Amino acid sequence: MGTHVIKMPDIGEGIAEVELSQWHVKVGDLVVEDQVLADVMTDKAMVDIPSPVHGKVIALGGQPGEVMAVGSVLISIEVEGAGNLKESAAPAPVKEAPAAPKAEAVVESKPAAAAAPRPAPVCQGPMVAREADERPLASPAVRKHALDLGIQLRLVRGSGPAGRVLHEDLEAYLAQGQSNASTPVGAAYAQRNDEEQIQVIGMRRKIAQRMQDATQRAAHFSYVEEIDVTAIEELRAHLNEKHGASRGKLTLLPFLVRALVVALRDFPQMNARYDDEAQVITRLGAVHVGVATQSDVGLMVPVVRHAEARSLWDSAAEISRLANAARNGKASRDELSGSTITLTSLGALGGIVSTPVLNLPEVAIVGVNKIVERPMVVKGQVVIRKMMNLSSSFDHRVVDGMDAALFIQAIRGLLEQPATLFVE
Known part of the structure; x- marks a missing residue:
């Protein structure tokens, strides 16, 4: 067995460092060629970093939110054979996702569900098994949409990257006859002392x-x-x-x-x-x-x-x-x-x-x-x-x-x- 080391690639445009936005793998995961390993953020775009090899992840080079220099070690993968004897940069990114814009406002957001009353609970259907305090991945717009629809996000199966819940998932959930029917009566009036810290990254x-x-x-x-x-x-x-x-x-x-x-x-x-x-x-x-x-x-x-x-x-x-x-x-x-x-x-x-x-x-x-x-x-x-x-x-x-x-x-x-x- 050998080790294949992937360095942070040169995205181009004279960029010397990029932000590690999200890992799609963890230590111990088996990966295949062209599988997306991580997302990195430049000033203009979110870029997917694919794997050039089949193997097993043995080390990650940074944490989400960390700014990494081009050429620094991104990930190490155990492979059959000798591996790469000299460290090499990752292959050219294969997909770009948009970066944060420079503007503040919004156009044509998700339909104005905010103006509609919350629907009454409907029949209970199959749901995602999550702990009561587990926070699923979702954008603020999706969270607001779910709130307006009376849906508990922890019950919705996400189809986006890393299980992120999308607007389409909320619509599919409603179409399947699922809702927050399992919420105990009077839960809306229960005291809450939980708090959440969200790292500002990506x-x-x-x-x-x-x-x-x-x-x-x-x-x-x-x-x-x-x-x-x-x-x-x-x-x-x-x-x-x-x-x-x-x-x-x-x-x-x-x-x-x-x-x-x-x-x-x-x-x-x-x-x-x-x-x-x-x-x-x-x-x-x-x-x-x-x-x-x-x-x-x-x-x-x-x-x-x-x-x-x-x-x-x-x-x-x-x-x-x-x-x-x-x-x-x-x-x-x-x-x-x-x-x-x-x-x-x-x-x-x-x-x-x-x-x-x-x-x-x-x-x-x-x-x-x-x-x-x-x-x-x-x-x-x-x-x-x-x-x-x-x-x-x-x-x-x-x-x-x-x-x-x-x-x-x-x-x-x-x-x-x-x-x-x-x-x-």
């Missing part, structure tokens, strides 16, 4: 670092404007009725992308990146719109490239494709970088006002709040209109307050008179 640490960096470096200011979206919602409904079956359904997002594109023609200073170390502002002709997206592995910002050259349906299809890729962990590095301005929305959970954090090095982020029906005075008459706020943030080092206000007012005018979105 994607959550990257998000925290980027949020802190953005708020410390940029001079944030926000501007909120109310918009009457009745007309554009009527246009959207008409287009979906006429063309939805053949071209796909339109959400409000492609209209917002189009409004950004048109408004930026008069406000190019918003479509820019600021290198604060070199003291250089770069204004770009191409409009690459970052769309902040929630996934089970964290927040990320896939990029709709060259939005200025896309139709409504083209933008809608690309937004949908990128959002699905991000949620499924299949978005590439190129799809998660290079944005020039960011659009962020909490969808139906958008609230009245938000204060989005800039996606550095960009200088503007446009935040979308929820649509509500309210009585409004129009030409002296009280009528019901669909209203929505835009809560947007800017870097005051680059963008003046007056320009920011005029920019959002331009977007407001385009959305309230939607025909102007298509007038050249």
Whole structure:
């Protein structure tokens, strides 16, 4: 028998060290060639490290959350034969998952189960055997979804990596007629003294670092404007009725992308990146719109490239494709970088006002709040209109307050008179 030593691989782009995010094996496990051993995190992506050999794990080189230098020992595997006589780096990573984005908000989160009442317990079905105090792996969004549905996560079988519970697992659990029927009566009123410590590592640490960096470096200011979206919602409904079956359904997002594109023609200073170390502002002709997206592995910002050259349906299809890729962990590095301005929305959970954090090095982020029906005075008459706020943030080092206000007012005018979105 021999030992095959795998070193931390060189991910590229001049990266000298990476964070060990998660082990998929433990000492004593038998592994096969191409089996994923660990996830490591760079500044841009989560990368899977596969095994180049068959064998048995005899030593792990670090703990999750540890920052390891490229070339340091990652894992040792006992193999038949002599093994590798000289230590070698792991093979090229075979799969990339998205890294933490630089933006703060979310777009098109899981459907608004939060607004629905918790279902009554239904018939008990087969469940996963977990201890009462065992905490299954799940994202905050999945935990919130389970809470809204009245499901105990410890009873749900997870189909994600390392048994992580996904939204689909909750739906499958309900479909099988399982619920929290085993919860003793009155348990909701029992005293609890348990506590939990969660290590901030991997994607959550990257998000925290980027949020802190953005708020410390940029001079944030926000501007909120109310918009009457009745007309554009009527246009959207008409287009979906006429063309939805053949071209796909339109959400409000492609209209917002189009409004950004048109408004930026008069406000190019918003479509820019600021290198604060070199003291250089770069204004770009191409409009690459970052769309902040929630996934089970964290927040990320896939990029709709060259939005200025896309139709409504083209933008809608690309937004949908990128959002699905991000949620499924299949978005590439190129799809998660290079944005020039960011659009962020909490969808139906958008609230009245938000204060989005800039996606550095960009200088503007446009935040979308929820649509509500309210009585409004129009030409002296009280009528019901669909209203929505835009809560947007800017870097005051680059963008003046007056320009920011005029920019959002331009977007407001385009959305309230939607025909102007298509007038050249």
